[in-house]
Amino acid sequence: MESKKDGAVYPELLSISAVYDTNGDAVNYVAIAKDITSVKQNERTINQLSFYDSLTCLPNRKMVLEHVEEILTKRKTPSTNAPKAHKSQLFGAILFIDLDNFKNINDTKGHPIGDLFLQQVAVRLSECMEDRSMVARFGGDEFIVVLTPSNLEKIQAKHEENIIHKIQSALSSPITLNEESFDVSSSIGFAEIDHITHTAADVFKNAELAMYEAKAAGRSQICYYSVRMQEKLLSKMNLELALRDAITNDEFELYYQPQFDRLGNIQGVEALIRWFHPTQGLISPMQFIPLAEESKLIISIGDWVIRTACLQLKKWQTSSNLQHATISVNVSALQFSQDDFVTSVEAILREIDVPPKQLQIELTESMLVADKEIIAHKMGELKQLGIQFSLDDFGTGYSSLSYLQKLPFDQLKIDQSFVRGLSSHDEDSSLAFAIAAMGSSLGLEVIAEGVETQAQLDLLKQCGCDLFQGYFLGYPVPVSELENRFSQRDR
Ligand SMILES: [Mg+2]
Incomplete structure (x- = not known):
């Protein structure tokens, strides 16, 4: 100098x-x-650019990663006069903070407001920091707080003023921007840096995993990373791997649940997929369908369902009892949104050569919110082929009725939640009655699912429903069982 x-x-x-x-x-x-x-x-400028986030001026991903690496390195090479590390000793921890409502603010109010919001969150988080703790912007609406051993001592001692309490209360009051107030809600994942932590990446991965658990637990929550969480993830990954081979290993089977008309004659069936895992046995669709959606395997699985249903229709063409039965298949949003969905269904129909009008596609109400034009166009094309459409889970979504009217549905399926309480509450029966009346006046066939008692069946008949499906009338069963039931003359 x-x-x-x-x-x-x-x-x-x-x-x-x-x-x-x-x-x-x-x-x-x-x-x-x-x-x-x-x-x-x-x-200095170069340093600022490469280690700090330009929007919030907080340390960025690179800097916080280096900071954690440094903690890990120091842990491995303790100074000679430092007390020997105890097995349960913690060297720090990180909080992975993800804002729950940020995307919404960005989408509805625009990026400039979103940026101001992030800056305010950054200020609030910075105000919570103690001694050598660090807050960084990890990317998007994700923030990282690196806790020191002394932060952790206070947390373990349930000290009133501990840093987690401070952060939670700092993020609990709304942020006002342009005279409008926005709620700040965040999901927080916590992961420790201990003697078995290998790399900085591990700590971030664990904290992120815990953050996703917090989100799944209903947002505004904090979750602590645990080995059990890791095991859960591992078993999910294994299940996904097994799911990849399930089609080629022939582990899926379609069960069929009968649908009856007002006179008690079978009119059709709903095809419901079952997975028989070689070692775990029957795995519930509730467990593997979300996984199939997440991994996009639902596209090939859905394809298999349509193909298998068509092969079944083909076999029934010579059956005296099931010759005219329709088969309803549930098609997921992802499968339906594939560009080649129409052509692939058309190819299956042509190859197997079955009357298209006996194939019915069930779409859920919640699917209809996106890409309205595209959905209408696709439905129109499939309708041209002769395929029928049923609107599944009706009454659980928020679809616009005028829009529904414009889509070529043939059938409306009253959700089982309306059927369940039917015998005990007048309100439910008036809703079922209103839905059935609306469906009929729109020229749609109305089917009630989840029929479990004679009383419900009677009431639904009074409501004017055309078709009925549910445990009271028949469980989903393997094809052989269904065929047996309907080949008996006394039915
Ligand atoms: Mg269905």
């Missing part, structure tokens, strides 16, 4: 060279001094 004439201090780069005479002796020295203020300034 040097001083200028006005007393200002500036960094200087000084290089000194010796000047020699003919004998090789040094006679003079030349010093060249250079003011490197701008070089230092550039270094």
Whole structure:
């Protein structure tokens, strides 16, 4: 450092060279001094850009990762006079904070408001920091807080003023922007840095996993990473791997649940998939369908369902009892949204050669919220082929009735939640009555599912429903059982 004439201090780069005479002796020295203020300034800017987030001025992902790496390195090489690390000793922990409602703010209010919101969250989090704790912006609406051993001591001692309490209360009051107030809700995952932690990436992965558990637990929650959580993830991954091979290993089977008309004649069946895992036995669709959706395996599984249902229809063409039965298949949003959905269904129908009108596709009300034009267009094309459509789970979504009217549905399926309480509450029967009346006036066939008692069946008949499905009338059964039942003459 040097001083200028006005007393200002500036960094200087000084290089000194010796000047020699003919004998090789040094006679003079030349010093060249250079003011490197701008070089230092550039270094600071570069440092700021690569280690800090430009929006919130908080440390960025790179810096917080390095910070945790440093904690891990220090843990491995304790100073000689430091007490020996105890097995249960914690070297720190991280909080993985994800804002629950940020996407909504960005989508509805625009990015400039979203940016201001993030800046305010950053300020609030920074105000909670203690001694050597660090808050960083990890990306998007994700923040990381690195806790020190002393933070952890306070948390373990349930100290009133511990950093987690501070963060939770800082993020519990609304943020006001442009005179509008926005709720801040966040899901927090917690993971410790202990003697078995291998890498910084592990700690972040564990904390993120805990954060997803917190989200699944209903948001505004904090979850602590545990080995059990890791095991759950592992078994989910194994199940997904097994699911990948389930089609080729022929582990799926379609069960069929009969649907009856008002006179008690079978009119059709709903095809319901069952998975027989080689070692775990029957796995509930409630367990594997969400996994299939997540992994996009639902596309090939859905394809298998349609193909298998069509092969069944083909076999029934020569049956005296099931010749005219329709088969309803549940099609997921992801499968339906595939560009080649129409052509693949058309190819299956042509290849197997079955009357398309006996194939019915069930779409759920919740699917109809997205891409209305595309859905209408696709349904129209499939309708042209002769395929029927049923609107599943009706009454549980929020579809616009005028919009529904424009879609070529043939059937409306009253959700079982309306049927369940039917015998005990007048309100439910008036809802079922209203839905049935509306369906009929729109020219749709109305089917009630989840019929479990004679009383419900009687009431649904009074409501004017055309078709009935439920345990009272028949469980979903393997095809052989269904065929046996309907080949008996006394039915
Ligand atoms: Mg269904």
